[in-house]
Amino acid sequence: AQKITQTQPGMFVQEKEAVTLDCTYDTSDPSYGLFWYKQPSSGEMIFLIYQGSYDQQNATEGRYSLNFQKARKSANLVISASQLGDSAMYFCAMREGPRTSYDKVIFGPGTSLSVIP
């Protein structure tokens, strides 16, 4: 079964507009974390934001915010004021269990975002 689902293979957004990238996950572990990564065409994976399952508030990092709906097992990424440089692949990922010295991170299939001038 898919642990991470990203149902939007491709998205378009107008420059300066906000965009939401969807992510749903599946886990039975009460302790887990959700990540969002950005991968430009250059290939390097860039960490954007992290949300722990016990975090009371939604995570925010600059123009990025994570809309965490635990009951729905949803962790959508919201990018405000889109910029041309935001055009990239975006991956939702999850780790399960309490944080130890080792973690297995599972990635979703990704969403390709294109920002239109």
Added chain:
Amino acid sequence: DAGVTQSPTHLIKTRGQQVTLRCSPKSGHDTVSWYQQALGQGPQFIFQYYEEEERQRGNFPDRFSGHQFPNYSSELNVNALLLGDSALYLCASSPLISTTGTVSYEQYFGPGTRLTVT
């Protein structure tokens, strides 16, 4: 402060050959994870090394093996290469504890090694 580095950048091998990819973690990081990313897909977890031991492994055959050295750098070895092994191989490093003293969850990725098997 150098980030995660990987070598080589690109590599072309033929079926049946063996390959070794190298990764140097970010300074202060003691854990190294390896991922395989096929074209158009998300990264797939191969394995993770901590304290020179393999701690976690994904669904990859024994042809994929690794090693971590005392300086935390790591190697990924793939034997008997198949055409399907063609992919971008990403290395990520992470610390258990961040510089602020809290548990860290962030993985820093290297630029990857593009392996082509012909």
